[in-house]
Amino acid sequence: MIFDIVQKNNLSRTGILHTCKGDLPTPFFMPDATRASVRGLTVEQLKTVGVLPMVVNTYHLYLQPGMDFMQKVGGVHAFMQWDGPLLSDSGGYQVYSLIHKNAKMGEITEEGAIFKSVLDGSRHLLTPEKAIQIQFDLGVDMMVLLDDPRPNNSSQDVFAAAVRRTVRWAQRCRDEFDRQIVARGLTDATRPLLFGVVQGGPFFDLRQECAEGLIAVGCDGYSFGGRHVDMEGNFMEEMIAKTASYIPEGAPRFALGIGTPEDIVRCHNVGWDMFDCVIPTREGRHGRLFIWEDGVKSGNTFYSTINIGNAQYREDFTPIDPTCDCYTCTTYTRAYIQHLFRVKEPLGAQMAALHNLRYFMRLMEDLRRV
């Protein structure tokens, strides 16, 4: 078994995910180290706030530094000096995002995703097989199969086609995955875990169809794919809950790209176990900091945020969050962090991201403490 449920409470659960780099208590949050780095932070800093796994990206690392290079250095763990578990995203979402923002940047065909490099305009074809090969070359411990996400305002027909393609691609990914396991002489104890991605947008029957298709293909875990908020930005609560119910209880459920603290909590409450999001790091860089208010279980407002650049903190000589044990909060004042932002000292963004990650880690610790 790769996943053990330790305790259940209604739909939510805590558990242990077994990876070849060690056991991970669920639920857990993974910061995004898209380009083999959590922006601005060292691996030592990440360890101090309790980061366990993180997420690297197939698309970005394939383009730069490239896979020949990555093989030379012996994989992304060695390259980035991180010995903990790593999950790689397949690149499907990046291609989707690229095309969605600018249709000239690529297209989705049955063979795979064709896209233009944002670095030099060169054309690339990312097939399901290639996405898996790249992730093996990266040497990650958890990988995601190539999927076909669509914007939530797409028609049902578009989503139906995307779901069926995602399932067909899943089979091709699975076949390639099995080939790589054999070719690389990996065992159940040393192989990475494979996560399928449930697509279907806002349509329940499509989400269900996708989940069933992926289950037939067979993955170690299953993810919520696409965007989990509607076009107005509202959290799709019922869809998140229903999709979890389509996934076997014994499989880890990965809420891709989620999210805000309240979104994470809502997902956890309906059975999701794994999370990743750019929010703590990006918003930290942009000066928005998370403040612990109360435990999630209290039922009260459990967090607030401040924009550290706001004038009201100019002479605030208290810590960002007096209850926080991170380096930022135990060392510096709000006034100082604001000063760093005002003068554009990179240390400010770094300290902010570090603190926000600590907040997210505390939130997860709180959720695991049923």
Place this chain on the structure above:
RNA sequence: GGGUCGGUGGCAGAGUGGUCAAAUGCACCUGACUGUAAAUCAGGCGUCUUCGGACUUCGGGGGUUCAAAUCCCUCCCGGCCCA
């Protein structure tokens, strides 16, 4: 003392008769950010406003003109050159 160039909103700096409450950048005040084309992006930034506008601004004062940041006179201040 003579000559010359110049004084524009917190700063820098456009504009040189009407389309100017005055470009642009910075600063300042807010907001956004959900599998990172984001150390990014958006809005605001004279005063008042029933959001239609109204009113006071481009060194000071005076003048020309239907109309002046823009032209003329004068004063004040600064840079440079000559003595």
